[in-house]
Amino acid sequence: MRIHTYTAAETGLLVNSYLLETDRGVVAIDTNLLNSDIAALKARLAALKKPLLAIFVTHAHPDHFNGVLELVREREVPVYATVGVDRAIRDIADAKRAQWAPVYGSEWPSETVYPSIVLSDRQVVEVDGLSITAREMGHGESHADSYFTVQEGGAATIAFTGDLAFNGTHPYVADGHTTAWLEALDVLGHELAGVQHILPGHGSPTNGNLFDEQRRYLLYYREVVARLAAGASTLTDEAHGALQRAMQQFLPDAPLTWMIGLGANAVAAELARERIVQV
Secondary structure, three states: OEEEEEEOOHHHOOEEEEEEEOOOOEEEEOOOOOHHHHHHHHHHHHHOOOOEEEEEOOEOOHHHHOOHHHHHOOOOOOEEEEHHHHHHHHHHHHHHHHHHHHHHHHHOOOOOOOOOEEEOOOOEEEEOOEEEEEEEEEOOOOOOEEEEEEEEOOOOOEEEEEOOOOOOOOOOOOOOOHHHHHHHHHHHHHHOOOOOEEEEOEOOOEOOHHHHHHHHHHHHHHHHHHHHHOOOOOOOHHHHHHHHHHHHHHOOOOOOOHHHHHOHHHHHHHHHHHHHHHO
């Protein structure tokens, strides 16, 4: 197996799409956000001169499922996702298009192609010598996250972890599941402890230390939001600015800084709910 990576520009959220080239074809993992990047991914696929055998979608965010439409156009290709990811994509796709198509215009795909094969937790799919195992993680960075491990013969396991951890960029926290995300990171740290090849949805390939780094970021983000919100479910404009400065100091020179403020109120509301439950 040979892995080819297409990474979008920052306008496309620096999202990674992976093409796994086998002897007889190609397996895609995640499919990019904007039509221009999707076209570039499709051209990369065409350059391999092998048929697309399958697509796997790690989670329910458009920067990972928007490109399915173009990749399967005029061909029959199985599209795999876990039960939770499939359900969440169907729940949010139209709302995301209504929200973002006016912003991105013709760059946003006109329709969504949904997964055609739904996988249970830990189900294994065999594709041209690759054993691909689905792992359902539930709420995390999105409303439904999963990761896939890939093995080929006796070769080392490779993990495609979607957005369960960002490598070197500010993450998206606007779905407001940081508590569940932290719990998922604990599970990942245990389950993938021996895996040295982690390919994330954003950022460069790395090892399992990525999960510790993501945990530290989320804990600090929650701490700063809790202090600035003081129990409220939203932040003032002044507090938003303070959060922006704090997180840029925590992760200096990292891209996607607009993500910091985007999720502030969602996390403030999450922490406020938790505080009520604890009381």
